[in-house]
Amino acid sequence: MTRLGYLGPEGTFTSMALDRWPAADGAERVAFGSVDAALAALRAGEVDGAMVPIENSVEGGVSATLDALASGDPLLVTGEVMVPVTFVLAARAGTTLADVRAVGTHSHAWAQVRGWMGARLPEAVYVPTLSTAAAAETLGEGHEARTAAAGPPPFDAAVCAPAAATLHGLEVLADGIGDMQAAVTRFVLVARPGSMPGPTGADKTTVVLFQRDDHAGGLLELLEQFAARGINMTRLESRPTKASMGSYCFSVDIEGHVRDERLGEALMGLKRICSEVRFLGSYPRADRQRATVGPQASDAHFAAARDWLGEIRDGRA
Numbered sequence: 083m084t085r086l087g088y089l090g091p092e093g094t095f096t097s098m099a100l101d102r103w104p105a106a107d108g109a110e111r112v113a114f115g116s117v118d119a120a121l122a123a124l125r126a127g128e129v130d131g132a133m134v135p136i137e138n139s140v141e142g143g144v145s146a147t148l149d150a151l152a153s154g155d156p157l158l159v160t161g162e163v164m165v166p167v168t169f170v171l172a173a174r175a176g177t178t179l180a181d182v183r184a185v186g187t188h189s190h191a192w193a194q195v196r197g198w199m200g201a202r203l204p205e206a207v208y209v210p211t212l213s214t215a216a217a218a219e220t221l222g223e224g225h226e227a228r229t230a231a232a233g234p235p236p237f238d239a240a241v242c243a244p245a246a247a248t249l250h251g252l253e254v255l256a257d258g259i260g261d262m263q264a265a266v267t268r269f270v271l272v273a274r275p276g277s278m279p280g281p282t283g284a285d286k287t288t289v290v291l292f293q294r295d296d297h298a299g300g301l302l303e304l305l306e307q308f309a310a311r312g313i314n315m316t317r318l319e320s321r322p323t324k325a326s327m328g329s330y331c332f333s334v335d336i337e338g339h340v341r342d343e344r345l346g347e348a349l350m351g352l353k354r355i356c357s358e359v360r361f362l363g364s365y366p367r368a369d370r371q372r373a374t375v376g377p378q379a380s381d382a383h384f385a386a387a388r389d390w391l392g393e394i395r396d397g398r399a
């Protein structure tokens with residue numbers, strides 16, 4: 083049976099992403115406490131795939147995921163899932179808003195309820211937890227008994243999904259507390275290199291680019307490889323390589339599949355000018371939106387240009 087890891091426990095937004103992933107039907111779900119743990123288990127062959135958060139429409143990239151994919155044994159993104167995120171403030175029965183002195187949740191959730199917290203609980207102390215559902219679980223009935231934790235939970239309320247509050251028998255003190263009601267998180271299904279989904283016409287490709295050296299216009303040179311071939315970018319982030327202060331790599335999502343001519347040409351261009359190009363996969367877009375292809379950048383245009391060059395080289399033109 084296929085084993086799929088995810089950032090758990092049950093009730094996280096990541097578990098909801100797995101619910102929406104058709105291939106997860108009938109698979110064994112294995113919860114991990116962190117993105118690093120899930121990806122380490124995948125690299126070690128303990129699971130066949132892992133669902134992890136990568137990007138949020140309010141807070142941006144999930145650094146733990148971007149960094150874990152940018153280094154270590156190669157992994158491939160094989161699909162993406164979008165999940166609308168709505169947050170509740172949940173607590174043990176009998177707790178009122180006035181009792182809440184400390185709030186536990188995942189750092190990405192905290193960043194998305196900052197406005198509500200500032201207005202309604204400005205004095206509340208933030209206690210980071212490994213996931214939103216882990217915070218809810220800590221407040222859940224019997225937690226102390228199950229974990230032999232000494233003393234009460236280190237917070238009075240959790241910011242989590244409504245389902246996590248229900249799962250752990252918590253009362254909802256406030257719902258819809260996200261600062262942006264339309265917040266969406268993007269999750270990716272990651273696998274060990276092997277089979278890659280074929281092109282569908284509505285694909286995304288993820289790469290991490292490492293510059294050869296630091297010089298004026300360096301980033302522009304990388305981006306020109308996409309611009310010159312009519313490739314649209316959907317995400318660009320710089321992340322520290324961690325080697326030294328000021329050393330960055332660029333994590334990029336582009337529209338299209340590595341089998342598309344324009345993408346192949348761009349990746350070859352990048353391979354020449356970068357010290358390393360880490361290919362992290364081509365996979366169908368969650369919204370099935372077809373790629374924007376710049377003028378004269380279709381496969382047919384590239385094929386015609388290659389034929390023309392071939393004729394010249396062969397002395398036929």
Ligand SMILES: O=C(O)C(=O)Cc1ccccc1
Nearest residue numbers: 094095096188190191213214
């Ligand atoms: O902690 C969770 O529930 C997660 O799945 C990570 C997360 C946290 C906040 C918004 C989206 C995903």
